[in-house]
Structures are given as C-alpha cells and as structure tokens.
Amino acid sequence: MILTILEAHVDPGKESALQSAYATTIASSARPPGLLRSQLIRDVFDPTRWRIQTWWASRQALEAMRAAGVPPAGILMFRAAGAEPSTSIFEVMDELTA
Numbered sequence: 001m002i003l004t005i006l007e008a009h010v011d012p013g014k015e016s017a018l019q020s021a022y023a024t025t026i027a028s029s030a031r032p033p034g035l036l037r038s039q040l041i042r043d044v045f046d047p048t049r050w051r052i053q054t055w056w057a058s059r060q061a062l063e064a065m066r067a068a069g070v071p072p073a074g075i076l077m078f079r080a081a082g083a084e085p086s087t088s089i090f091e092v093m094d095e096l097t098a
Contacts, residue, residue: 001036001092002056006074008083009048018050018081025073034061038074052077052085055092062089 010018022040034057043049052074056062066072071079078085 001095002059002062003090003092004054004056004062004074005088005090006052006054006072006078006085007088008050008078008085009046010050010078010081010083012048014081014083015042015047015050018077018083021077021080022052025077032061032065032068034058034064050078050083059091 019040026038036055036057038052038054041051041053043051054074056065075085075087
C-alpha cells in the first residue's frame with residue numbers, strides 16, 4: 001500500500017475554497033483505480049497547515065493515475081485555494097486497524 005501526502009499552508013480566508021474543491025471533487029468524479037481512501041485534514045496547532053492524505057492499493061495504481069497527463073486532483077484542489085502543495089510518497093510497511 002502507498003500513502004501520498006499533499007501539504008500546503010492555506011492563507012486565512014481561503015480555507016473554504018480548498019474545502020469546497022475537495023467536496024466537489026470527491027462527490028463528482030469517479031475514483032481512479034486503486035484509490036482506497038482520502039482525507040482532507042488541518043493541523044490543530046497551525047490552522048493554515050492543510051494536508052490531503054490518500055491511500056493507494058499499489059505503487060502501480062499511483063503511477064497509472066500520475067501517467068494520465070493531467071495534474072493530480074489534490075494539487076488542483078490546493079491551487080483552487082491559492083496554495084502550491086509539497087508532495088510526499090510513503091510505502092506503508094505495517095498498520096494497526098480498529
């Protein structure tokens with residue numbers, strides 16, 4: 001399993017643009033194959049710091065989405081709020097589930 005994290009600081013007053021872009025995207029578009037879960041989260045100590053965390057079934061699923069030739073939806077969501085996110089990619093080595 002692969003975890004991608006997009007992170008950026010969103011200026012005060014632009015949070016609703018990010019939240020709206022996220023809600024619109026997840027409601028209106030089909031999931032790319034292999035996308036398992038996505039979350040929009042905000043830092044409780046720094047409310048300008050936002051992340052989109054997305055779990056992928058495999059590295060191949062992530063690469064297939066990235067090879068589509070269009071910017072990933074999460075990057076476009078941050079750009080809608082005037083922010084340019086950094087991207088991190090992690091391989092999930094182990095997990096604890098409820």
